[in-house]
Amino acid sequence: MKSLVVSIHDVSPLTQAICHQILEELARLGVTQTSLLVIPNYHNQTPVTRDLGFQKWLAAKVQSGHEAVLHGYYHQRTKQPTDSPLSRWTTEFYTAGEGEFFDLSFEEAAGRLRCGLADLSFLPQEIVGFIAPAWLLGEEAERAVRQASFRYTTRIGSVIGLKNEGEIVSRSLVWSTRASWRVAASLAWNRGLGWTLKDAPLIRVGIHPPDYEHPTVWRQICELIHLFCRQRSATSYRELMSRM
Secondary structure (H helix, E strand, O other): OOEEEEEEEEEOHHHHHHHHHHHHHHHHOOOOOOEEEEOOEEOOOEEHHHOHHHHHHHHHHHHOOOEEEEOOOOOOOOOOOOOOHHHHHHHHHHOOOOOOOOOOOHHHHHHHHHHHHHHOOOOOOOOOEEOOHHHOOOHHHHHHHHHOOOOEEEEOOEEEEOOOOOEEEOOEEEOOOOOHHHHHHHHHHHHHHHHHHOOOOEEEEEEOHHHHOOHHHHHHHHHHHHHHOOOOEEEOHHHHHHOO
């Protein structure tokens, strides 16, 4: 069965209003089941445990068929004085300091995973997926994820089952709107990638809240999703893994 997984990244009290609008527009395109990548305490400023309105909204979305996924804890990575040039390029230029799980120790990662699951324990459904911010999951952090209760994680190029299900190779379509040249590159790249992948068994579309605020990017996202939905059903990572 051909599948489409649409994931909405960086869901938090800060982005709730935009994420709600995105979900409404996706529903009009026929996508009523998504994976919502939730940050429990974005930049240590918006803890979900202190926002009952957000808790109620997210719980309702899960009850209606969407999936909540743990997406880091703070999302932000603190710069280190010992960072190598490659580390600085990866965590600052590539992802603007948002690669929280890029080089955490096992103990740090395990602690944040526990806190994240505890903070989201109000949800009516157990969380089975963890996706690192910017897909940057270091070796020790990945070991912590594998030893936790998660069923799967993802990279930009694959979905990885953590209970011996194996790996599904699937490049995610994702956009960057931080600069005009990034917008142009994203539009060109995803136009070609969408055409290349249109007959693939699994297509993944990753949406970030700023994408919705950029008309050209959002238009392309909607056009591609409309195209993909002609040949496949939209599902969540949770449902996808249940078929493996």
